[in-house]
Amino acid sequence: ATVSEPAQKCCTENIQPFLTSILEELMGPVSSGFTEVRSLFDKEVHEIIQDFQKTNDITKLKENMDQLMNLPFNSVKMEPCYLKVNLLQELLQDLKSRFKVYHIDFVIQRTQNFMQELMENAVYTFEQLFSPSRQADPAKFATTIEKVKLRVLK
Numbered sequence: 001a002t003v004s005e006p007a008q009k010c011c012t013e014n015i016q017p018f019l020t021s022i023l024e025e026l027m028g029p030v031s032s033g034f035t036e037v038r039s040l041f042d043k044e045v046h047e048i049i050q051d052f053q054k055t056n057d058i059t060k061l062k063e064n065m066d067q068l069m070n071l072p073f074n075s076v077k078m079e080p081c082y083l084k085v086n087l088l089q090e091l092l093q094d095l096k097s098r099f100k101v102y103h104i105d106f107v108i109q110r111t112q113n114f115m116q117e118l119m120e121n122a123v124y125t126f127e128q129l130f131s132p133s134r135q136a137d138p139a140k141f142a143t144t145i146e147k148v149k150l151r152v153l154k
């Protein structure tokens with residue numbers, strides 16, 4: 001009871017007025033990173049479609065699908081997504097001095113983990129939605145893959 005009132009007052013006067021602007025500032029790099037994840041998924045699936053349309057090779061399609069399933073764990077391909085979030089390092093340094101925000105690296109790492117998890121969910125969902133179509137007519141694979149991609153991106 002003794003600490004509650006001064007803490008409430010400190011929070012109300014020194015932190016709460018800045019929360020909206022802080023969140024807006026932090027969401028820029030975070031949103032940019034997640035947008036990059038979405039773009040990477042879109043690009044990779046588009047390349048699978050293009051490759052299949054050129055070759056009509058079912059074996060190559062399976063190889064490409066396997067590579068897609070490993071996309072979340074491909075640090076080289078995921079790196080551009082992670083780099084977008086690294087901008088938080090600079091933004092959080094200012095917050096660190098003003099509001100005693102610690103564990104900046106943890107915030108960035110958790111955000112990057114969420115990005116990887118989002119990609120894992122996207123490729124898993126893609127696999128689950130496309131899997132039943134593998135018994136269908138191979139001539140329709142490109143169209144089916146495109147429809148599944150759009151469904152996942154929604």
